[in-house]
Each structure stands twice: as C-alpha cells, then as structure tokens.
Amino acid sequence: MKDNNTFREIGEKLLEADSVLVYPHVNMDGDALGSAVAVCRTLRNLGKTCWILIEDDIPRNLQFLDRGYCTCDQNVVSAPDVSLCLDCGDVSRFLKRKDKFREGKVNICIDHHRTTVPFCQYNYVDPDAAATGQLVYYLLQEMGTEIDGEIADAIFAAITTDTGNFQYSNTTKECHEITAELYEKGVDVRRVSQQVYESVRLERVMLHGKALSQLEIFAGGQAAMTVVTQRMLRETGAGMDETEGIVDKLRAIDGVEIAILVKEDVDKIKLSLRAKSRANVAVIAEHLGGGGHTKAAGGTMKMTLEEALPLIRQEVENALL
C-alpha cells in the first residue's frame, strides 16, 4: 500500500495546475460535496478553471452549496491538469466518470474511509479523520489560500454531516477546533444547519408522523415495528425514499433492542432492521431471505403485508426471547 503524500506535495500540484476537475462520490453526501465546493471555490478564487464533475443529482438539502460549481458535462474541460477525487474509496464511487478521471495529467485522492487503498498518483487517506472536509481544511491551510465565508460554510457542512452534527463516535477534538476556527473565517453555522437539517419536505414529516403514531411494540418491549403502506404514501404525498430515518427513530425508543420498518412495495415487502446494542439483525434478515450487517440489515419478501408481518414478528421474537 502506497504511503500518503504530504498536503504540501498535493497543494503544490493544485497550485501549479491551470485546470482541475473535482470528483465527489455518487450518492454524494455533505462531506463529499462540501469538500469539493471548498476546493473548487478556492481554485476559482485563484483564477483557475475548476469544476465539480458529478453523475447524479445533488440532494435537495445540499443544493445551497452549489453556486455554479457542479456539472454533469464531461466535456467541460478536456484533459485537465489535475483530476481530484474526494471522499472516494475507489473508482467504483465514480464509475461513469472513471475514464474522464484518468484524463487528468495528474490524479489525486483525498479520503478518510478505513477501507480505502491509495489508488492515485498522489494520495492522502486518513481513516482517523471524521470527515474528508477536515483533511481539505488542513490542505487549504498548507496551501496558504484564503478561506472565505463560503469555503468555511462548505467545510462546516462536510464536518457537521459526517459527524451526525458532532454526535457520532467518530467526532474528535479536531472537529471542534476546526469549527471554532471557521467562525473566524465567517462561517454561517445557522444558515448551513438550516439548509442541511431544517428544510424537510412537509410530505416527509407527515409520513414519519403517521408511521410513528402507528408503531407496534412486542417481544416484551424489546422490539418496535412500524409499516409504511402504499396508501400512506398516497395520503401524504411522500415517496418511499422518504421513509429514511423512521427506523432510527424506532431504535431510539427506550428499551427497544430491535427496530423494524416494513415497507409495502407494489408487488413485494421491503424490510429494514436495526439493532441497538447486542442483537444481530443480519441473522434475522438472512432467515427472511435478506442480509446485511449485525446492526443494520434488510431484505425483500415476495408476499403480501398480511403474510409477511407474522413471519417477521416470529423471527424477531426468536432472536430476542
């Protein structure tokens, strides 16, 4: 495995370049896009040609970060001096753009995923960093370029989203030190938090409300299960993707060890399982024809809701009782 380069080496490559294409991963999150925006704005402030090349949509709550930086047009720059991928563990994270990525005269990877094996000419991979945005901040400091309010907002967005707003166990002293410094750069924490966390679709809130008010507790209070039906989607106008987060709310219930969200698809049942501490939901998912991790698993059942629910209850009870 290649050793890391230094931020100085990577910074020099960026400062030498006239044109840079930045690659966040597909299904971009706040860390991928925030990091990309911070770099893109920095390089544009220096008069360089820089674009963030994407292949899918920007999530609604992150669109405020893109002030004309993102494009899906692979011809926006031909053979750029640098291809820089951010928060990507390997090319599978930018599959439709991988050939374009290789067009770069120099390619660089900055990432914080534990599984990442350096695959570029220049690499900086630090699994102990809570967010790639943290590494980008250190890079910009090394480059000595100005961090303005917009760059500060982008780095804060990266850090707050990847740390679950400073609550996840990956949160470190450095996250708070950097955020404190971002205040001096003019970060607007309120604005970013509002955009990222406080622009929830009404339909989503209604759906979560319905789902939670109809939850079922069993296995002596250790299991919480709720159902989202096609009818509930029609009544609220929400999409099935907006069920995201419901199962976590079930798991947060005092005494609940296993949380189950049952989604009624058109011709099948989709299942999301979460364990709080000791239970292994991967085993339950396997028994029901699915799979996953010990604390988060899922599956698909080719049957009706009425048929699926008793089977699910039984498997969960077997695991808990």
Place this chain on the structure above:
Amino acid sequence: MKDNNTFREIGEKLLEADSVLVYPHVNMDGDALGSAVAVCRTLRNLGKTCWILIEDDIPRNLQFLDRGYCTCDQNVVSAPDVSLCLDCGDVSRFLKRKDKFREGKVNICIDHHRTTVPFCQYNYVDPDAAATGQLVYYLLQEMGTEIDGEIADAIFAAITTDTGNFQYSNTTKECHEITAELYEKGVDVRRVSQQVYESVRLERVMLHGKALSQLEIFAGGQAAMTVVTQRMLRETGAGMDETEGIVDKLRAIDGVEIAILVKEDVDKIKLSLRAKSRANVAVIAEHLGGGGHTKAAGGTMKMTLEEALPLIRQEVENALL
C-alpha cells in the same frame, strides 16, 4: 444594576466555603443541571459539603448526570456558607427554595439570560454566553481545580442542550473551543449524546407521531401549527413535558418560517412559537398575552382550544402576509 463580579472573586468565595448549596432553576434543563453537577462535583472533589437542592423532578434524559448530588431535602445543610444559583434569572426560578437560598451566608448568581438583573451579593451574568455551563467552565478554570471526565460530561451536556447541539444561533466559537478542550479532560460525547438524545420514551414517540401527522399548514406554507390535546396525552400515555421538540420539527419543514405548538392544558391554552429566520415571534406572543425572544416565544391563553386557534392563526398571518 450591579456590575458583574469577577470569576476570581466568585471562585475565592467557593474555595473558602466548607458547605455550598447549588440551585438550578425549576423545570431544569441540561444547562441548569449540567452546570450544577459540574460545580457540585468540583467542590466535593475538594472535600467540601455540597448538594444540588431541587424542588421538582429531574427529566429522564438528564438523570444520568445526577450521581448522588441532587436532593429535595432542604435540611441537608443548615445555613451553608454559600448559596449558588445557576441559570436562574430571579428567585421566581426557585420559588419553593428561596427562603433556604437566603440562609446562605453568601449568595451568588451565575447566569446567561438577557433579562437577568443581578440580584445576589455576587453575580456573573453574561447574556452573550450560549450556556451557563460555559461560564461555569471559565469559573472552574479560574479556580484552577481539576476538571475530570464527569465534570467534562456535565459541562458538555450543558452546552450541547442549550445550543440545540451547536445548531441554534446562540452557538459561538467559544462553544466549540470549550468542547475541544473537554476532549482533553476525557468528555464522553457519545455517552452524553446517547443519554440526552437517544433514550426516548415510547409514549413520547407516539405523541410526536400523532402531533406531526395532524399538523396544519397555513399562511401560504409559511406557518406550521399542531395541537396537543389532553385526549392525545391520555391516548399515548405521554406527559405534556414530552411535547418538547415537536415545535422544532414543525420549524424544520421546508418553507415554514413560523412554527406553532398549541398545548391544551386543563383550564388554559399554552403556546410555543418558533421562527426560522426573519420572523419575530416575540411580537406575536405579546399580542397573545405572552412574550419571549424573537426566534422563540410563548404564552398562556385563558380560553378553550376552539377560541384560541383562530386568534393564533390571525396573528401569525398578520405577521407573515
């Protein structure tokens, strides 16, 4: 209005004392209890007699902070050397304990509420502090006493709760600087976050679900309002204190500028108002017989739900349209 004393003066009084009683406010929150625990443990570590005197229950999600510090027994110490109230704007915040408070040979107030007029012999009131816990941290630093992991947890609990986990507009650079320093003192951020935010009563989840699934949108999508009735409390088994957080979820809806939670009390209506960015809900609250801050206000209306709702809608529409 008396000027503030220095942390040195206040610290000396605490260090000279053999016995200290600490007074958080009624309906204690994370800032009041966290600040009190930080001081109490510090003084006990020094071998002093110290108790936190309370007059009501500790909220479930904060009980982990009390490791034998809190008591309702006003005779636990007679005529203590120091009475210290924390996060209290005036004696009305510890009404049932005010005579006991005056028993202290010296009385001290540390607070951060803008409306607080110093009313003790020694006072430190800083409205720019995000939390009283922040002021307690500075006090302990001035005292030069050891801040151990438990004290760090208590101060972190105070700061994270009063800043809405670093999201409210009162959050400052100092909040992050202090939190970064708490990491060096052994703060367990994950443990505190889990206790404070992730051990939710089933009844609370059910109540929030009901309230959100019945929300009303008006003023062209700029206002979101929902009601919690006595019947909903009976049906879910939740307490009115468990409505906390509902109004924030309403404010988080895309396009919503003003969020309103209407609580049906036995013989009156209680109102919670939140503004997202530009609106001033203090004015609305005043028109309805209440008051508060521009972004968070409330009030009590001596009428039925049916009478109150149109009045509230009208005031909110006047403010928005």
